[in-house]
Amino acid sequence: IAGITQAPTSQILAAGRRMTLRCTQDMRHNAMYWYRQDLGLGLRLIHYSNTAGTTGKGEVPDGYSVSRANTDDFPLTLASAVPSQTSVYFCASSKTSEGTDTQYFGPGTRLTVL
Amino acid sequence: GQNIDQPTEMTATEGAIVQINCTYQTSGFNGLFWYQQHAGEAPTFLSYNVLDGLEEKGRFSSFLSRSKGYSYLLLKELQMKDSASYLCAVRDSNYQLIWGAGTKLIIKP
Numbered sequence: 001i002a003g004i005t006q007a008p009t010s011q012i013l014a015a016g017r018r019m020t021l022r023c024t025q026d027m028r029h030n031a032m033y034w035y036r037q038d039l040g041l042g043l044r045l046i047h048y049s050n051t052a053g054t055t056g057k058g059e060v061p062d063g064y065s066v067s068r069a070n071t072d073d074f075p076l077t078l079a080s081a082v083p084s085q086t087s088v089y090f091c092a093s094s095k096t097s098e099g100t101d102t103q104y105f106g107p108g109t110r111l112t113v114l
Numbered sequence: 115g116q117n118i119d120q121p122t123e124m125t126a127t128e129g130a131i132v133q134i135n136c137t138y139q140t141s142g143f144n145g146l147f148w149y150q151q152h153a154g155e156a157p158t159f160l161s162y163n164v165l166d167g168l169e170e171k172g173r174f175s176s177f178l179s180r181s182k183g184y185s186y187l188l189l190k191e192l193q194m195k196d197s198a199s200y201l202c203a204v205r206d207s208n209y210q211l212i213w214g215a216g217t218k219l220i221i222k223p
Contacts, residue, residue: 042213
């Protein structure tokens with residue numbers, strides 16, 4: 001593994017189903033983030049984690065949950081998917097959440113909820 | 115509220131120079147980032163400004179004026195591979211990144 005990986009690459013999901021998007025990084029970064037990207041809108045932060053064991057809510061957290069049991073993994077769960085959650089989801093990480101630390105992005109998961 | 119404004123789309127010619135502007139209104143300021151995103155791919159880091167002035171990195175330069183809430187990304191000697199979206203993002207007082215919608219740059223031969 002080099003950098004950040006996300007799985008699955010794409011998924012079509014029936015409304016009401018539960019879904020977990022996986023994100024793993026091997027850079028030993030403390031901070032991790034989940035964004036969604038929709039056409040015509042900027043990246044919007046869903047949840048973040050500044051360090052293992054802690055999480056926080058971003059701009060659009062409703063309908064999503066996260067956990068950070070260790071440094072490397074930061075899964076995003078949709079408890080009961082709705083069509084408005086159709087989007088491209090990006091996981092990102094940075095050494096810390098401050099200073100000049102750059103966020104590095106995974107390749108994304110394209111999710112369609114029908 | 116917090117707001118980042120960028121032009122939606124710009125067109126330029128191969129070999130030319132293009133300037134992509136970004137204006138922002140955020141709760142606090144802890145730096146401004148520019149990212150490049152090719153269609154269907156993840157954003158990749160281009161530049162970071164936290165002090166006023168120009169930062170040059172090869173063909174790309176980024177400028178910041180904190181008093182005006184303004185930045186621009188300057189791309190010189192444009193190449194076809196520069197066709198992409200360019201995202202402006204500001205780190206606010208909570209150290210979260212607030213993102214603009216991006217500027218789609220189309221390069222014509």
